[in-house]
Structure formats: C-alpha cells, structure tokens
Amino acid sequence: MSPINAKLNAFPVFMRIDGEAVAIVGNREEALAKARLLAQSSAALRIIADDADPDLLAFIAVSGAVHVDAAYEVAHLQDVALVFAASGDKALDRRVAEDARRLGIPVNAVDQPDVCDFFTPALVNRAPVAIAIGTEGAGPVLAQMLRVRIDRMLSPSLGRLAALAASFRAAAEKLPKGNRRRRFWSDFFAGAPAKAIEAGDHAQAHGAALELLSADAPARGHIALV
Numbered sequence: 001m002s003p004i005n006a007k008l009n010a011f012p013v014f015m016r017i018d019g020e021a022v023a024i025v026g027n028r029e030e031a032l033a034k035a036r037l038l039a040q041s042s043a044a045l046r047i048i049a050d051d052a053d054p055d056l057l058a059f060i061a062v063s064g065a066v067h068v069d070a071a072y073e074v075a076h077l078q079d080v081a082l083v084f085a086a087s088g089d090k091a092l093d094r095r096v097a098e099d100a101r102r103l104g105i106p107v108n109a110v111d112q113p114d115v116c117d118f119f120t121p122a123l124v125n126r127a128p129v130a131i132a133i134g135t136e137g138a139g140p141v142l143a144q145m146l147r148v149r150i151d152r153m154l155s156p157s158l159g160r161l162a163a164l165a166a167s168f169r170a171a172a173e174k175l176p177k178g179n180r181r182r183r184f185w186s187d188f189f190a191g192a193p194a195k196a197i198e199a200g201d202h203a204q205a206h207g208a209a210l211e212l213l214s215a216d217a218p219a220r221g222h223i224a225l226v
Helices: 029-038 054-063 090-102 140-153 158-172 179-190 192-198 202-214
Strands: 021-025 044-048 066-068 082-085 107-109 122-126 129-133
Touching (some): 021 029, 029 054, 029 082, 122 158, 158 179, 158 192, 158 202, 179 202
Parallel strands (some): 044 066
Antiparallel strands (some): 122 129
C-alpha cells in the first residue's frame, strides 16, 4: 500500500483515567519507566512488585503509588482500568495480559506488541494539552526523537494558556457562531492573552481575554471595485 493511503492499525484516543486505578506489574526498570509515564496523569497507580528495585521503591515512596509487595496474582487486577505488564519476564507478562483480557481490561505488555491492546506513546505534556506520538510499536526511538523536536517547539506556558481558555469557554459560547467566535479564539491564542501568559502575567492575560470578549468590532476586510 502506498504511504499516502496507509491506514492506522491502532487508532489514537485519549482515555479518561482521573482517579481510576491503573496496575503495573513488574519490579525492575521496565515497570519504573511505565510508572514514570503514568505519573504524569491523575490515575491512581497500583504497582505489583515483589523484590522491587531500589529505584522503583524510591519512586513509590515519592509518588504515593500503592505498592503491592507480593508475587503477581490475578486478584491484583481487581477494579483497575488499565494494566501494564512490565516485568521483563515474557512468560509472566503474557500471563498478565491473558488475565487482563479475560477480565475485559485493556492491557499493554512491554516489547510484546502481539499481546498489546494498546500502545503507550511518546508524550509531550503541557497539561491539559497533550501530544501523543505513536508508531504502533514499530519505532519507539523514532517516536522519542519526534517527541524531543515537538517539545522544543512548544512554549512551556501552553498548558496555562489552555487552562485559561477553558475558563472562558462558557462565555465564548455566548458569542455569535461563525466568524465572531472564531475571531475571538484566534485572537485569544495568538494575541494579547497568549503574550501575557508567556510573560507570566496571568492577571493581565485574564483582563486581555475579557477585552476580547467584550469587543464587538467587525472583522476587517476590503472591497475592490473593478
């Protein structure tokens, strides 16, 4: 199939996991890598790890993740929304994946794409803005290279700007649909509010957004008579 017509085998979605339990099975660096990734979310981490590495124990202590200090059992997956099989032991990870599937829980097994229900992306985090880069497991290094490039492109203040935008959403929906509303958001994200957020002045950004909201000037344009 020509690349221009290529279709995705894994469709990217954002799953709500706020406060949901997410289980990670493993006690070494593979589990730690997944735990660090998931720690960027508001999920409640449950790490099933007997004889855990010191680095993983240190992460658990700092992050507040629940540590199940025992050999894995299927009961450990009770009431979880997602499962990560990250023990480094392929046989164990397959067992975890099979258990999760029987329970109807989406599962990811490290370095075993054939038993994965989903893949973990390289993540650019500007919460609440997130950019996820995936290769369907084909090129994790490529995904990380792209992540670094995109991360450099985006302002560190982008998340704060998006959060401010969320607070104006209800008010903006009262504007007439079409050009008026689009102009407000265009000016919001590219104009004075964005510049004030970039400068670290949230109060000024809020005031600038209010000015945009109250302005009712018609869109500029021109008429050419021929």
